[in-house]
Amino acid sequence: MKQDSDAKxxxxxxxxxxxxxxxxxxxxxxxxxHYPDAAMCYACDNAWLPYGLRExxxxxxxxxxxxQAAVDACQPSVLxxxxxxxxxxxxxHLRQQLAIPVVGTxxxxxxxxxxxxxxHIGLLATRATVxxxxxxxxxxxxxxxxxxxxxxADALVVEAxxxxxxxxxxxxxxxxxxxxxxxxxxxxxxxxKLDTVVLGCTHFPLLKPWLEQLAxxxxxxxxxxxxIARRVAQVVDExxxxxxxxxxxxxAPAANLTAGLARYGFKAPQLLNVR
Numbered sequence: 142m143k144q145d146s147d148a149k150x151x152x153x154x155x156x157x158x159x160x161x162x163x164x165x166x167x168x169x170x171x172x173x174x175h176y177p178d179a180a181m182c183y184a185c186d187n188a189w190l191p192y193g194l195r196e197x198x199x200x201x202x203x204x205x206x207x208x209q210a211a212v213d214a215c216q217p218s219v220l221x222x223x224x225x226x227x228x229x230x231x232x233x234h235l236r237q238q239l240a241i242p243v244v245g246t247x248x249x250x251x252x253x254x255x256x257x258x259x260x261h262i263g264l265l266a267t268r269a270t271v272x273x274x275x276x277x278x279x280x281x282x283x284x285x286x287x288x289x290x291x292x293x294a295d296a297l298v299v300e301a302x303x304x305x306x307x308x309x310x311x312x313x314x315x316x317x318x319x320x321x322x323x324x325x326x327x328x329x330x331x332x333x334k335l336d337t338v339v340l341g342c343t344h345f346p347l348l349k350p351w352l353e354q355l356a357x358x359x360x361x362x363x364x365x366x367x368x369i370a371r372r373v374a375q376v377v378d379e380x381x382x383x384x385x386x387x388x389x390x391x392x393a394p395a396a397n398l399t400a401g402l403a404r405y406g407f408k409a410p411q412l413l414n415v416r
Contacts, residue, residue: 153218153381154180154215154216154217154218154381155179155180155181155182155215155217155218155381155383155386155388156172156179156180156181156182156217156218156219156221156373156380157181157182157183157184157211157212157215157217157219157220157221158172158181158182158183158184158221158223159183159184159185159186159207159208159211159220159221159222159223159224159227160184160185160186160222160223160224160227160343161185161186161187161189161190161191161192161224161226161227162185162186162187162190162191162298162301162302162344163185163301163302163305163344163347163398163401163402164223164224164298164301164342164343164344164345164347165183165185165221165223165224165343166183166305166347166401166402166405166407167223167343167344167345167346167347167364167366168221168223168246168343168365168366168369169181169183169223169405169406169407170346170366170405171364171366171367171369171370172221172366172369172370172373173405173406174370175367175370175371175374176370176373176374176380178380178382178385179380179381179382179385180380180381180382180383180385180386180387181385181386181387181406181407182211182215182217182386182387182388182389182390183388183389183390183402183405183407184207184208184211184214184215184389184390184391184413185390185391185392185395186203186204186207186391186392187391187392187393187395188391188392188393189203189392190298190302191267191295191298192224192226192227192269193226193267193268193269193270193295193298197230200226200230200231201230201231201234204227204230204231204234204235205231205234205235205238206415206416207392207413207415208220208222208231208235208238208239209238209239210390210413210414210415210416211390211413212239212241214388214390214413214414215386215388215390217241218241218242218377218381219241219242219243219244219373219376219377220235220239220241220242220243220244221244221246221369221373222235222243222244222245222246223246223343223369224246224343225246225247225248225266225267225270225341225342225343226267226269226270227246228245228246228247229247229270229273229275229276232245242376242377244369244372244373244376246343246365246369247275247279247365248264248266248270248276248279248339248341248365249339249340249341249363249364249365249368250262250264250276250279250280250283250284250339251279251282251283251284252363252368253284253337253338253339253361253363254283254284254286254287256337256361256363257287257336257337257361258336259332259333259334259335259336259337260286260287260288260332260333261287261288261290261325261329261332261333261334261335261336261337262284262287262288262289262290262335262337262338262339263289263290263291263292263322263325263326263335263337263338263339263360264276264289264290264291264292264338264339264341265292265294265297265319265322265338265339265340265341265342265345266291266292266293266294266339266340266341266342267293267294267295267298267341267342268293268295270341270342271291271292271293271341272293276341288329288331288332288333288335290321290322290325290329290335292318292319292321292322294318294319294322294342294345295318296314296315296317296318297315297318297342297344297345297348298342298344299314300314300315300348301344301345301347301348302344304347304348304401305347305398305401305402306397306398306401307397307400307401310348310351312351312355315348315351315352315355316355319352319355322335322338323355323356323357326356326357326358326360327357327358334358335360336360336361337360337361337363338352338360338361338362338363339363339364340362340363340364340365343364343365343366345364346362346364346366349362385406387406387407387408388407388408388411389402389407389408389409389410389411390410390411390412390413391410391411391412391413392412392413392415393412394412395410396409396410398410
């Protein structure tokens with residue numbers, strides 16, 4: 142059933158946040174900052190992580206199946222797709238399939254261009270997001286006067302997942318992944334020094350304390366969390382509290398994430414039945 146994603150409606154169920162892994166917890170954190178009493182559920186497709194290495198057609202079908210199963214399980218009033226890859230591939234399919242509003246995630250190119258003084262922006266994302274035509278269209282539309290340094294840093298996804306499992310991020314591996322970004326900050330070849338970084342993967346804000354520590358100079362770090370929170374408020378009238386709900390669903394066993402999920406207000410994960 143096609144739903145009208147622009148129709149504002151009263152919420153009777155929780156906000157359902159979906160991601161391939163734990164990156165969506167950064168979006169949950171932004172939502173809680175804006176709406177501290179809102180009930181939220183979380184679903185992640187950890188059985189298929191990382192999404193960036195999957196073939197598009199099969200991945201699109203998988204995303205729709207997992208989101209449908211999660212919607213059936215928690216009966217939300219809005220679905221937040223807290224994953225850039227899933228949003229660029231499956232957002233329209235989900236809006237056709239589901240009878241609730243669906244809010245997607247895109248790299249925060251527009252706010253980054255608005256804040257950059259040097260007109261040199263870093264796009265820190267997964268290999269898939271860096272290369273997608275959709276990302277280039279965002280740059281052409283909102284940052285055509287800016288130099289863009291694109292850095293594919295899939296290794297940071299691994300570090301964020303490990304961090305939520307209780308393992309301190311490996312700063313040596315992070316530095317290796319971030320080296321091209323730091324070069325644009327300190328010794329750019331053709332442009333002014335980079336001053337703003339788009340965190341183009343929802344996993345990356347989870348590592349922000351380490352990113353700020355490792356950076357060779359102060360930078361503006363821009364993610365999509367606030368924009369997503371504002372969009373949720375645009376498509377629903379009232380956020381249900383229902384004791385903050387907190388249910389969590391995974392597609393593979395994830396007992397090692399229980400403590401990390403609890404830090405963000407979610408209960409021990411349950412296995413999701415995906416058809």
